[in-house]
Amino acid sequence: MKRLIMKSLVVLVLIAGIGNYLVYLNTGQMPLLAMRDQLAGKSLGDFLPSVSADKLATEARSAAGKVVDQFSTAEPSTEVKVYKWTDGEGRVHFSDKPLVQEAQQIAVDTRNAISAPETASQSTPKAxxxxxxxxxxxxxxxxxxxxxAMNNRTVQQEQDY
Incomplete structure (x- = not known):
């Protein structure tokens, strides 16, 4: 029984802390600090008449809606123009400029792209x-x-299995 009570208290503290942080991210204000300031020198009986379940529910829905709206917006698409063509030997080529007449322009969405590993020349600061x-x-x-790098990873994973 004691374990259940302790687990419940931990969950409540986590919920209060995470909720306080989400409200802070949304509004820039810390509701628990504001509540502490309001309660300074007051008893719980003085505080209860100013709190209603409807008011709390409305504010919670509003804050949750703002957080959902903020984090559910789609990431802007970043498209890169790439040209593709096949040479006389049947090899497919890609370039950022059309090097032959029959090159087709394709759009590449880089939102979920895998980046190349950073090399020593890339990590040095520019002059x-x-x-x-x-x-x-x-x-x-x-x-x-x-x-x-992606092909090497795939080959390595295939060898591991």
Missing amino acids: AAGAPSAAEPSPLEKARAAAE
């Missing part, structure tokens, strides 16, 4: 902030490196 470095890989080279 001038904002000035592109000659050693910095192009977006196409980054995409090729990411594809190669």
